[in-house]
Amino acid sequence: MPTPATSLQPPRPSTRLAIRPAIRRATRLATFAWAVALCAAAALPLAVRAQPAALPLDSIKLPPGFTIELLARVPNARQMALGPRAGGGHVLYVGSMGEGKVHALELDAAGKPGPLHVLARGLNQPVGVAFRDGHLYVSAVSRILRLERIGERLAQPPQPQVLRDDLPTDRSHGWKFIAFGPDGWLYVPVGAPCNICEPAPDRYAAILRMSADGAKLETFARGVRNTVGFDWHPQTHELWFTDNGRDMLGDDVPPDELNHAPRAGLHFGYPYCHAGVLPDPEYGARRGTPGGACKDFIAPAQLLGAHVAALGLRFYTGSMFPAEWRGRVFIAEHGSWNRSRKVGYRITTVKLDGAKGVAYEPFASGWLQGESAWGRPADVLVAPDGALLVSDDAAGAIYRISHRPAR
Numbered sequence: 001m002p003t004p005a006t007s008l009q010p011p012r013p014s015t016r017l018a019i020r021p022a023i024r025r026a027t028r029l030a031t032f033a034w035a036v037a038l039c040a041a042a043a044l045p046l047a048v049r050a051q052p053a054a055l056p057l058d059s060i061k062l063p064p065g066f067t068i069e070l071l072a073r074v075p076n077a078r079q080m081a082l083g084p085r086a087g088g089g090h091v092l093y094v095g096s097m098g099e100g101k102v103h104a105l106e107l108d109a110a111g112k113p114g115p116l117h118v119l120a121r122g123l124n125q126p127v128g129v130a131f132r133d134g135h136l137y138v139s140a141v142s143r144i145l146r147l148e149r150i151g152e153r154l155a156q157p158p159q160p161q162v163l164r165d166d167l168p169t170d171r172s173h174g175w176k177f178i179a180f181g182p183d184g185w186l187y188v189p190v191g192a193p194c195n196i197c198e199p200a201p202d203r204y205a206a207i208l209r210m211s212a213d214g215a216k217l218e219t220f221a222r223g224v225r226n227t228v229g230f231d232w233h234p235q236t237h238e239l240w241f242t243d244n245g246r247d248m249l250g251d252d253v254p255p256d257e258l259n260h261a262p263r264a265g266l267h268f269g270y271p272y273c274h275a276g277v278l279p280d281p282e283y284g285a286r287r288g289t290p291g292g293a294c295k296d297f298i299a300p301a302q303l304l305g306a307h308v309a310a311l312g313l314r315f316y317t318g319s320m321f322p323a324e325w326r327g328r329v330f331i332a333e334h335g336s337w338n339r340s341r342k343v344g345y346r347i348t349t350v351k352l353d354g355a356k357g358v359a360y361e362p363f364a365s366g367w368l369q370g371e372s373a374w375g376r377p378a379d380v381l382v383a384p385d386g387a388l389l390v391s392d393d394a395a396g397a398i399y400r401i402s403h404r405p406a407r
């Protein structure tokens with residue numbers, strides 16, 4: 001059963017507020033506007049929007065040698081995961097957030113799409129899917145579910161088993177990207193239940209990890225406002241994750257973040273410090289070294305654009321793309337919802353040098369035309385043949401970006 005939505009909790013005015021009254025009033029108004037807009041957005045699932053019959057894929061700009069094609073229409077597609085298919089090929093699992101469904105797309109050994117199955121319906125924002133040892137794990141806000149031996153039962157899927165049902169029920173930043181780490185634990189983020197507030201540190205604004213049977217749950221990282229994408233470096237096996245910056249500080253601050261968590265127990269700043277350098281106007285004075293709220297927290301490895309809404313993130317581990325793209329972080333930027341001019345709505349890459357980003361560049365763009373977007377990238381995933389799969393929850397599509405060397 002869907003869990004009930006709880007109301008958003010605007011931050012209480014601080015008695016130690018150091019900002020001017022006008023800014024304080026503006027912040028209150030902005031917080032209210034944020035809550036109203038978010039409720040409105042939550043009440044209108046993207047899937048109900050008209051989906052164009054033909055998608056204008058020729059408007060997508062890619063580096064030379066790359067092409068994009070439509071792999072399948074999947075309503076409201078968010079996170080993707082791959083598993084083996086009985087008889088050869090693969091199954092692409094897709095969480096469909098506003099639809100409340102989990103989809104499975106059969107792919108044959110050549111990667112060609114086959115039947116699309118609905119594995120579960122009526123779930124509460126089932127964004128996250130992760131495949132491990134024959135089972136599909138699904139996030140549904142407060143619950144983590146498991147569809148057992150799913151690859152053999154696509155046409156007659158089993159009832160989901162409930163592994164946990166004790167995560168927060170808040171719908172604000174409550175939807176979850178999930179993934180198994182190299183340690184065999186399922187990483188489960190819990191976002192802040194607000195735009196900016198100081199919630200219980202091991203309950204919210206954290207990345208948790210759960211044993212695969214659901215029995216154990218522990219905190220891995222704190223101070224994370226809302227990560228909706230993460231992956232582990234293919235060589236170091238360390239966690240990298242996006243974090244979406246707070247709203248209502250302006251069009252250009254704070255940046256979204258790409259963070260690096262080489263070990264458990266680190267704090268990434270929220271709500272006290274944004275982007276490693278910007279103390280929060282309200283919460284910055286509450287914690288951290290006096291006069292320098294940012295010193296005690298882990299700074300991002302790479303700053304991303306403000307309001308781009310960095311979602312799915314994966315390292316490119318294939319060999320189809322030319323050498324300069326291998327090992328890069330690919331990020332699906334879902335796009336801004338309240339910036340005065342829209343940004344994001346594209347795929348970007350970050351090139352790393354050790355634990356630092358050294359280049360942040362667009363890879364695929366064109367879903368945004370002027371101030372109108374016909375699609376919104378939500379996740380990226382490397383296909384078995386090295387192509388890059390992209391989910392789009394607004395257009396209801398899975399794309400395949402491939403590279404063909406010049407002759």
Ligand SMILES: [Ca+2]
Nearest residue numbers: 268269270275
């Ligand atoms: Ca941070």
